Amino acid sequence: MSKLADWLKNPGVLAAAPASIFLLVGFAGPLLMVFGYSFMPSRTFALNHLPTLENYYSVFSDSYYISFLWSLFLAALTVILLFPICYPIAYGMAKLFGKWTNLVTALIAVPLLISENIRLFGWVLVLLKNGILDGTLQSLLGISLSGFLYTVPSILLGLVYVYLPFMLFPMVIGISMIPDPLKEAAFDLGASRWQVFREIELPLAMPGILIGAILTFILAMGSLAESKILGGQAVVMIADDIESAFTFAQNWPKGSVLSVLLIALSGLIVFVLFRRIDLDQIIGRR
């Protein structure tokens, strides 16, 4: 008992308490409740019914797997596209840009502070029929490219655009953890550039790359605005389904089941990969 009392007196525990309690109430609480609702009978608004699995059955037998697959597919494709886009920049920021690194960082971070839907709306203006891209092509070359907005590629463009910094910044930290002498030694021993990349750079930068990839993947999995603003009705992603179950359909248990499945899938990925990463080493490095 006194052990517990000693632990509670530790300044670290005291300092952790306010934020922890806040997140317990505002984060753990709602999620537990969503979990609870997922076992309630369809279209009920209280937690006092007998638990049932009927919502899980109905979700699994319905066509929701299609929006799950779309979300998985688009999120995976976003990560795959962002890797080659970000790697050269991350490499430059970690090893090449020197005093310019701060400026490059700022230029890439500033858009993050501007509302996502304003930026996506900007893309609508670019891709719109008679919009900036279409209008320019028409007046310069006389060709029309009006069919791009409200398609799967335009959603993908939105995802790649919005989540680029989330992939990039952890990658920079990862790459800066590669000691240069190690690469020199490998080159001296006759390794090719590809070998150095695959055998030395990639494994050493992996923690950062992984964090970026997980972050991007999960945020893209649960994204809502991209498919709504840039996708029109082209594809229904899982967050759309969750939203309509909670709002229009007023079916909380069904929305809860879909949320639980999305959270479980994302949570599994985070937890498995996070266990192999030491946060002190990555954040405290500076």
Next chain:
Amino acid sequence: MKTVGSSRTTQKFIWIWTSAVILFLYIPMFAVILASFSTQRYFRFPIQSFTTKWYTKTLESLSVRDLLWTSISVAALVTFFSVLLAFFGALAFARYDWKGRKLYQRLVLLPIFFPQAVLGLSLLLWFSALGITTSWQTAVFAQMIWIVPIVILIMSIQAYSFDPALEEAAFDLGATRWQVLREVTLPILAPGVVSGSIFAFLLSWGNFPLSLFSTGADQTVPEWLYAKMVSGYTPMVPTLGSLTMSSAALMLLLAYLVWLATGGRKRRAQAFTSSED
């Protein structure tokens, strides 16, 4: 700068690629600003004639004033409470050594790694189950779930460079815990507090997915923009969008200038202490 194994061509390629991607990141912003000056009600490119009438209209609109006021109130409260919670949260994250810290570090960052739309909907459920009517005040709570962890992360970077000996010295000299906090810990973490506040304010100012489900009858600027984009488009969308963007840019610029000014003071202070040694 020593660069191993990257030839001149590779270096050139990296520079060009980085510049191109940065340009790509700013394309939509330019598009919005461009559209805000177009005379036509529905955007067409190339633009036939330019006007500032939408700005006059937007600034005169009473409903826009309401939106701005709601957004500012939410952002101000989010900033204050997030920084307060995150200050101690960051100390627990980076400064103190305690049993359970590794677990705390992982759990406290979880909300950042969580799809915001789903979080917003869960909170909507939570509020209605608790019998709380959603309004802009509940949006403050909702946004904080996502913003507090981010501010903790930002302030931890500062807290990691903290030298515990400074606090210990103050304790040895007979300072109380409160005095140490106010006279030693707070000044050292001040740069983190400033950058944490800026991030908190701007992230709240631009937040959409969490506000969407937690503001009830009230509306923030990003919500209004979204509603008008989806149906009932008006040229005030790009105009208010441009205004929001420029206010964020202005704030960042101000913060940068303040940082330059205080950075200079810090360097002088360091020079002073090292000459004391």
